[in-house]
Amino acid sequence: MTNLRFLHIFVTLCLLAIGANAFSINRIENRAADTSCAKTPNTSNPDDDSNNKNVKINYSTQEGETCTQEQKGEIETEFRNAIAMVNSAKADWSKDGYEDIFFAKTAQKMPKYKETVHDTLTRITEMLDGTVNAKDYTLTVTCAGKAKSCAKFVAFMKQADKTHGTLNVCDHFFDKNIDRKQERYVDTTDNRLEQCENGSLDLRDAQRSRAGVLVHESIHTSYAMGGPDPGEDIAYGLDAARLLAMGTFDRRCGNGPAMRALTSNKPLCGKTPQDPKTEDGLCKSELCMQNPDSWSFVATGIWFSEQCKKKIQLPQEDGGKTNAGISSKGKPNDNSAESHCNGYSTGVADFPFD
Numbered sequence: 458m459t460n461l462r463f464l465h466i467f468v469t470l471c472l473l474a475i476g477a478n479a480f481s482i483n484r485i486e487n488r489a490a491d492t493s494c495a496k497t498p499n500t501s502n503p504d505d506d507s508n509n510k511n512v513k514i515n516y517s518t519q520e521g522e523t524c525t526q527e528q529k530g531e532i533e534t535e536f537r538n539a540i541a542m543v544n545s546a547k548a549d550w551s552k553d554g555y556e557d558i559f560f561a562k563t564a565q566k567m568p569k570y571k572e573t574v575h576d577t578l579t580r581i582t583e584m585l586d587g588t589v590n591a592k593d594y595t596l597t598v599t600c601a602g603k604a605k606s607c608a609k610f611v612a613f614m615k616q617a618d619k620t621h622g623t624l625n626v627c628d629h630f631f632d633k634n635i636d637r638k639q640e641r642y643v644d645t646t647d648n649r650l651e652q653c654e655n656g657s658l659d660l661r662d663a664q665r666s667r668a669g670v671l672v673h674e675s676i677h678t679s680y681a682m683g684g685p686d687p688g689e690d691i692a693y694g695l696d697a698a699r700l701l702a703m704g705t706f707d708r709r710c711g712n713g714p715a716m717r718a719l720t721s722n723k724p725l726c727g728k729t730p731q732d733p734k735t736e737d738g739l740c741k742s743e744l745c746m747q748n749p750d751s752w753s754f755v756a757t758g759i760w761f762s763e764q765c766k767k768k769i770q771l772p773q774e775d776g777g778k779t780n781a782g783i784s785s786k787g788k789p790n791d792n793s794a795e796s797h798c799n800g801y802s803t804g805v806a807d808f809p810f811d
């Protein structure tokens with residue numbers, strides 16, 4: 458009941474805010490940042506300077522949403538990790554093959570694809586290091602830890618207009634007692650790096666790092682996207698993001714409707730997604746370009762592989778399910794029949810991880 462009430466309020470607020478977009482992200486249990494074993498950011502790419510320079514975060518001073526000094530320290534650590542991550546990805550976006558898993562061939566064949574990727578990643582670093590605030594966009598960081606959306610999420614981005622975004626970091630972002638049995642949780646980037654030392658880190662874990670969250674959130678701004686619209690959560694989680702790139706992700710099937718509920722039931726795919734009354738459908742594979750998780754998985758894959766000096770593998774349980782979502786009955790272009798979902802699987806339900 459609480460959830461329904463929350464959803465109702467959330468949707469209402471979204472409708473009331475003219476032109477506003479509210480996005481959600483990662484919820485759940487975290488362990489404290491252990492700065493004593495903080496890893497040195499990778500220094501093997503050409504953008505080293507921007508990895509190491511100070512980040513200038515524009516914190517809110519509004520009562521009820523200010524961050525404590527301790528929180529600021531943890532946030533800044535993760536902003537730096539995220540910058541290093543994005544710079545690694547920018548240096549060689551195709552490295553280790555994550556691009557081909559999460560970015561559709563249709564997208565890769567688009568004119569200026571490489572340039573778009575490069576520019577998007579550059580703009581993300583500008584958002585995170587504070588360069589953006591001297592330009593035509595302002596990013597404000599708030600710590601309204603008990604904001605309504607924090608009931609489910611670890612952090613969320615709101616873009617009230619095309620020149621101002623607000624990243625709210627929830628109390629869950631700073632949680633110190635992580636329950637690893639939970640399917641959904643986010644941990645500090647340092648703890649994730651420790652996991653690669655003991656060999657237990659897979660790509661899903663890697664992306665569930667605070668730095669991975671920040672990359673995801675950045676895509677929820679028109680600034681990062683370099684256009685009028687921010688990215689949207691078309692496909693949450695590793696399996697859905699893979700299906701999206703394959704052109705077989707259907708928001709009507711499997712976990713799709715639940716994902717849709719998390720994005721205010723806005724239809725993002727299908728034949729006429731511009732009509733709000735039209736139900737969702739099969740998503741065009743090139744929509745990966747607007748899907749925050751698609752970016753976040755590639756960036757985390759590349760960076761953690763570099764840091765761990767070993768390619769981060771896909772989760773074991775997904776290893777043999779590269780055909781998740783491809784129904785023996787359904788056809789990718791069949792976007793009308795009710796029976797479309799027969800035999801369809803959207804894989805592991807790892808949303809709303811954000």
Ligand SMILES: [Zn+2]
Pocket residue numbers: 480481482673677690749811
């Ligand atoms: Zn999101």
